[in-house]
Amino acid sequence: MAESKISRTYYEPLIDGVEGLPGELRLFHAAPLVMRAPHWHAQVEVNFIVKGWAHYKMSGHEVTFAAGDLALFWGGLPHWLDDASDDLVYAGGHLPLVHFFRLRLPSAMQARLMQGATLLTHATDSSDPVNFARWNSYARSGDAMKASVAVDEMLLRIERIRFEPYALLPEATEVRENGEFDQHASPVVVRICEYIAENFREDIDSIDIAVAADVHPKYAMNVFKKSTGMTLNDYVNLMRLSYAQAQLMQDDTNVLQVAMDSGFGSLSAFNKSFRKVAGMSPSDFRREVRCRPRLSSQSQSAADARVN
Known part of the structure; x- marks a missing residue:
């Protein structure tokens, strides 16, 4: 394996990147x-x-x-x-x-x-x-x-x-x-994912999700856990955290505002969920990424096409 080049420009998440648009x-x-x-x-x-x-x-x-x-x-x-x-x-x-x-x-x-x-x-x-x-x-x-x-x-x-x-x-x-x-479970999981993708920044719970998927809440929880290895709450939090990760890159945001905009009901819930995935607090994450070199617009322009 060749050594990484010290002079490289590094990737950073952007607000309109894949992290910030988890449903696209x-x-x-x-x-x-x-x-x-x-x-x-x-x-x-x-x-x-x-x-x-x-x-x-x-x-x-x-x-x-x-x-x-x-x-x-x-x-x-x-x-x-x-x-x-x-x-x-x-x-x-x-x-x-x-x-x-x-x-x-x-x-x-x-x-x-x-x-x-x-x-x-x-x-x-x-x-x-x-x-x-x-x-x-x-x-x-x-x-x-x-x-x-x-x-x-x-x-x-x-x-x-x-x-x-x-x-x-x-x-x-x-x-x-x-x-x-699995022709029976998959359509239910798809309906669940559709609803969460459209509403993850709102105050939703397993009952809201199950009603949208037209199944009993217990069945919704079981089939989603079996298919993904995650609970419904885990996935909702992950969608919120993916969105929050990109928000934290912006200079004009504060952690409390990011927590609220991403769908978390409290700063403590946001901190706990973020630390579980990132291994550090949102404040530490933002402090670390702000110390990294920023991308030039030319470097960033080489990547994604969005399909709505």
Whole structure:
């Protein structure tokens, strides 16, 4: 592994970035910036390595992706792109859970990803670099039909992973999936995720969520926990924390205002939830990031396309 370059410009979350918009599906095709520290966001991340290599520190394991690799991991757990080749180019997307649980993937695969595993497959071909570039171009075109086609095609590409060998890391055993897509639980999880994505900054609870999903509260809690490994409250808090993370980067905000704007009912609840994910208080996080070098606008412009 090559040493990181001291002169590098580092990635920082922005208010309109993936962290601050946890309910949106975003596509990208970029030369990414190495991170100074872990971050998190409430979407499943899709990485296709077009060129070079990338090294991530995940929750509980480390992994290197090389050119031609296709990977998925749950961004809700802190992860850190801590080193990469100078020529790294990657493509992919950030999938809110409402999209992820619409995928016809085996429920066991989905559960492992939500628990922190990294899915990695080498079963790609020469069409993938072309397709990922086109999907990103369509998403950035301003044409709603093109954007919709790009998303649909990428989601179908992800579903195709189940038919080829892949590994769920940190276990290195390569598998071929025979599991079944859970046609009963998944629509409920999708309705739950839709409601939370639209209302996470409001004062909502499990009863509100269950009513919106048209199921009994106990069933809503059980099916969501089984599918994601999280309680409903865990996921609502994660959406709020992802939003708050980007808010804390702004110079004109204070921690109490961020807590209220993100949907937390009190500063103490915000501090407790933030420390659980970040390992530090919101004040310490803001103090640390403000001491880091800021990105130039040219460096930041290379990354995301938003799909509404």
